[in-house]
Amino acid sequence: MKPLLEIESLRAGYGAINVLWDVSLTVEAGKTTVIVGPNGAGKTTLLRAVMGLIPVEGGDIRVDGASRRGAKTWDTVASGIVMIPEGRMIFPDMTVEDNLMMGAFPRGCRRDWKRNKEMVFEMFPRLVERRHQIAGTLSGGEAQMLAIGRGLMEQPRVCLIDEPSLGLAPVVVDEIFRILGRLRDQGMTIVLVEQNTSRALKIADQVYLMQSGKVVMSERGDRVDLDRLHALYFAHETAA
Numbered sequence: 001m002k003p004l005l006e007i008e009s010l011r012a013g014y015g016a017i018n019v020l021w022d023v024s025l026t027v028e029a030g031k032t033t034v035i036v037g038p039n040g041a042g043k044t045t046l047l048r049a050v051m052g053l054i055p056v057e058g059g060d061i062r063v064d065g066a067s068r069r070g071a072k073t074w075d076t077v078a079s080g081i082v083m084i085p086e087g088r089m090i091f092p093d094m095t096v097e098d099n100l101m102m103g104a105f106p107r108g109c110r111r112d113w114k115r116n117k118e119m120v121f122e123m124f125p126r127l128v129e130r131r132h133q134i135a136g137t138l139s140g141g142e143a144q145m146l147a148i149g150r151g152l153m154e155q156p157r158v159c160l161i162d163e164p165s166l167g168l169a170p171v172v173v174d175e176i177f178r179i180l181g182r183l184r185d186q187g188m189t190i191v192l193v194e195q196n197t198s199r200a201l202k203i204a205d206q207v208y209l210m211q212s213g214k215v216v217m218s219e220r221g222d223r224v225d226l227d228r229l230h231a232l233y234f235a236h237e238t239a240a
């Protein structure tokens with residue numbers, strides 16, 4: 001069976017600035033793939049390229065074995081790939097419920113929106129109490145829950161989640177990772193970019209370490225040698 005998502009020899013960046021050099025990785029259906037690496041390694045850029053938010057200059061992105069290189073973001077979302085971006089990017093002037101409704105549009109999930117909303121509310125009871133609250137007034141943790149919930153409204157096949165624990169208090173980080181673990185147990189395919197390496201490794205089926213726009217380590221989650229990971233992680237800073 002073909003992997004759900006394959007990235008092969010990907011090259012991408014921002015205009016004249018190339019960031020990703022020959023990046024290859026594989027995302028298996030129902031698994032959690034964790035991408036770690038120091039600041040500026042190109043993790044977010046990789047997710048953006050997969051979503052069609054920046055052009056691909058070389059290599060390929062395949063879903064179920066079929067190339068999606070050059071696909072527009074809207075079509076990528078419609079194919080079942082969603083990104084829950086760093087910084088949440090919720091609509092601050094809309095209510096919690098309206099933010100969720102926006103999530104149901106791109107994949108044409110409007111018909112199922114009530115059912116999906118109840119599923120999100122069941123997962124995040126805190127959002128129920130705040131359903132009519134303006135999203136811009138939510139706490140950081142609640143905003144992250146809303147961002148994840150909005151992504152789930154698409155009934156995605158793959159969730160790309162960028163730095164969900166960024167700037168959150170430890171108790172809220174616990175809650176976010178509990179939810180990610182639950183999604184994983186339910187069979188969701190997750191690609192998680194996370195600075196909190198120790199937490200992310202606990203839910204990882206496969207781990208990729210990126211460094212300066214390249215994959216420098218790939219290992220099964222239960223076989224990661226932490227000393228080697230840390231040595232490679234900090235190699236760049238040490239050399240600098």
Ligand SMILES: Nc1ncnc2c1ncn2[C@@H]1O[C@H](COP(=O)(O)OP(=O)(O)OP(=O)(O)O)[C@@H](O)[C@H]1O
Nearest residue numbers: 014017019037038039040041042043044045046195
């Ligand atoms: N819009 C942009 N225009 C030009 N360069 C950019 C842009 N966005 C990011 N970059 C550069 O691309 C490189 C990779 O950035 P990226 O955000 O992908 O790294 P990252 O691994 O996600 O880092 P972090 O963990 O800090 O979020 C960095 O050198 C960054 O300055």
